[in-house]
Amino acid sequence: MAKFFYKDRQYEVSVSPESNEQEILILTNSDGVELTIREGEKKAVKRDSQDNLEEVDLQTAQYKNFYDSLIQEARKVVKKDSQDKVKSFFKALEVQYEERVQDFHQTLNIVVIGNVSSGKSSLINALLRRTRQNALMKVGVQAGVTTKLNILRLDEKVRLIDSPGLGDVRAENSEITQEFLKSIDVGILVVTGAVDASQKEYFNDLKENCKSFFVVLNKRDEWDRYHPQALENVMNQWKEYLKIDKIYPVCTFGYDSQLSDNTPLDIRGVIQLREDIEDFLESQGKKLLLARHMSKKRSYAKKIVVGAVTAVGIQAALPGKALFITTTQVIAIGSLYYLYTGQILSKGSALALLPVFAGQAVATNVFLFFTSFIPPTGIVEIAAAITAISITAAMLASINFVLSSGAELTDEKMLKLKFREYREQVQIILKNLALTDITKIGSLNFTDIVDKLI
Ligand SMILES: Nc1nc2c(ncn2[C@@H]2O[C@H](COP(=O)(O)OP(=O)(O)OP(=O)(O)O)[C@@H](O)[C@H]2O)c(=O)[nH]1
Ligand SMILES: [Mg+2]
Known part of the structure; x- marks a missing residue:
């Protein structure tokens, strides 16, 4: 509803919302008299304050000029009003958009540590839903200066480092590792087999330096031939030893390029781990930074x-x-x-x-x-x-x-x-x-x- 003055009289004008095909102007003057004008029609419907309806000829010699200019003025006001509304709608949209949109410019740093051959590279492939043919660790590796460290740059913002421990990342002391160490979002420790005393220090270091951490017991298939309790026991030992509530028993077998083509991947327990990592990333507004590198x-x-x-x-x-x-x-x-x-x-x-x-x-x-x-x-x-x-x-x-x-x-x-x-x-x-x-x-x-x- 927009207001305007015409010949010293105040009017209110609105245009009916379903008026895409045919514009319907509704003009109300200060006495409450309403005039409904359909586009292209020469007659209007007048409703007085007592609700009496009457047809008005807009073309009579006496009033033609008056109505023509009134309608013209009303159209101008309506147009301006709707332009203003659109402008403020988009302005408000911009404000709300900025408040709610995810910031895709953030960085995401993930580190996977663990002993040589514990299955770090395999786990990364499994986490990113890779097949053997499109395994990431084979294709995207930028070997570090030392052979201990693999720095994988998934894109300019997402880095994945795979290394025996954070100490090796520090020792590398390159621009990229320095940047990386300042802000590690996710730290994953990969262990295998029974409790191994060497891992505690690595784990504590990880816990202190990463915003979230996960401990993975890989190669759970090694326990397949044992009673299920055997795997349970090993998991409990690790939990007690590292003082953690949760450990993820996984299997990530099958990424070796030497395997024959018809050997299937044996991936187990990775879904739960991936979901928990993603929940954390979501809380940081970073889930899509990683999701975009998933093969599915x-x-x-x-x-x-x-x-x-x-x-x-x-x-x-x-x-x-x-x-x-x-x-x-x-x-x-x-x-x-x-x-x-x-x-x-x-x-x-x-x-x-x-x-x-x-x-x-x-x-x-x-x-x-x-x-x-x-x-x-x-x-x-x-x-x-x-x-x-x-x-x-x-x-x-x-x-x-x-x-x-x-x-x-x-x-x-x-x-x-x-x-x-x-x-x-x-x-x-x-x-x-x-x-x-x-x-x-x-x-x-x-x-x-x-x-x-x-
Ligand atoms: N049985 C079994 N073997 C696995 C599993 N995960 C990985 N492997 C095998 O373990 C070996 C080492 O795996 P990688 O993923 O290369 O381990 P890594 O920790 O990256 O090794 P480095 O990069 O050499 O430190 C490979 O032969 C894998 O196929 C698993 O869940 N079960
Ligand atoms: Mg590796």
């Missing part, structure tokens, strides 16, 4: 989409959440882009994608698209909330499709095609749930819904 990315993409759709689902039940929803969409687009490309998508580029979907959805005007499904005030209808959810899910699933197939986000044709397809799917799923109560939206199982798309 689908589960990470799914988590990003489920997270965004869930957030939208919860917020969609509240009025005035267009800003939150749009920010959520933009952030999720940036996360998917980083996961697949390792590059940071600017906020502007992510925002520029939204009209691609807007054109396929409710409104052709991007701002209306943002605000249409969630009105700024008043009661939110279930239909609006479902629209918000299905648009968000379909939008992110189609971006995931394009990125995971190696195509570019500039491929609008593919994005639009997939968006329509996914949107239909989500709408069917939601329709089948026959939701009637807006408060139920937040408790939907969005993982199930996204599972069907990604």
